Structures are given as structure tokens and as C-alpha cells.
Amino acid sequence: MGTKLFSTWEGDLLTERTYSESLSGLWKDRAPEPVKKLSLAVKISVMTGKLVEIPAINTNTLTNEFCQKMHASSPQCICWDCYSYAMLEGSRKNCQPAWEHNSLLLKSGLLSEIPRFNSLYVRFDGHGELINETHFINYLLITEHNPKTTFSLFTKRHKLVKKVLETRKKPQNLILVYSNPIVGRITDKIPYYFDKVFNTTTEKSTRDNCTGRKCIECLACYTHGTNTLVEMKKARS
């Protein structure tokens, strides 16, 4: 029986092999191949559906401790029925390695390779959530290095944002959207340092200004102007 020697998230870092030989025979008859190194580049996602035509930097929702806690919190919380959890455990399972790669890079230290964008609008964490302060500082660095692009970050972690932005200036081209965790309780209150608040409902509200739209045609979360967004939560089976 073979032994699985390596098992890793990062498919392009280590190739999982099954060895039937003893350790001493491990290298026998093996053609030399270049050693693959962990890429230091953040992976950019081409989005579909609502976010079609808006590139995104995503992270892994499933391994994010904040998301895990929120997902297990209460049915009143939007994270209880998280679209990203469902997708990453189902139809988008194949995205897990790339987004885990981003999670590791973004949370572990300042980026040595800052991605450059030629798109007017970019979404941070179309999937995922801020992991720690380093993650947010890396988003600030990316924003500062791409002054012609407007970045939109949806986050529930207002305390983390405040802590970081007390120490450094928020770039003009970053739009911070506070994602209200409570379903069906629309609020206009925007935390300090944020630009907008995003609410969800279970039934169509008269204040709904998002449901059924594509972001690239709407841009309310990528431009200044409308500060309260309301969308009806999608039904999931």
C-alpha cells in the first residue's frame, strides 16, 4: 500500500504523491524536476453572477475564525446562511486552494508583491472577511498602489477597521461598506471610518435598491453617493 507523503491546500506548492517504495528507494529512477516555490502573488478572481466584470481578491471563508463564529451564531445573523460557505462547500469547492493561498499571504505579513489592476473597480473579499489587522493593512497597501482603481471592501469587522485607521489614513479610492449582520433590521447608521451600510431582508422592502442588479451596472457600492443599501436575501435550498 502506498503512503500519502504530502497533503496540502496549496496544490502548486507540493505535489501529493503516493509512494510504494521504502524511504531509501524514494529517489531511485525519479527524473529531476524543478522545486516549486510558494508563489507570493495574490490570486485575482474573475467573478460571475452579481459581480460579473468586477475582479476580486477573495479569501477562504471556511478557515476564517470570525466567519466560523458568525456562521454558528444565530439564524438572525446573515452569516448563519452564508452564501460563501455554501458555495465553497459545493459548486465552488475548487476555489478553496486559491483563496486559502490568499488568506495565508494576506494575514501573515506585508505583501512583497503588490498586485496591479487596470480595472476601474475591484472588490475585496467578494468571498471571505478580514482575518486580522495585517490583512486589512495589505488591502490598504494595494489600494494605495493602484490610485486609478476604486476598491470596495464589505466587512462586519468595524472594530478592526477602526483600530487600523486610527493609525493610518484611509485612501480616497477605498470604499468601506459596513455589512450589517442582522437580517431584517435595516439601519442607516454607519460606523466611523465607513462610507456605507449594507442591509439584508427576508422580504422585499420599499427601501430595496440592490436586489436583482448587477454591480457593474449599479456601482452604488463602488462610488460615493448612496449610503444605505438594501438587498433581499437569496433563498437557498
Ligand code: SF4
Ligand atoms: S447596491 Fe449595487 S453595487 Fe452594491 S451590491 Fe447591490 S448591485 Fe452591487
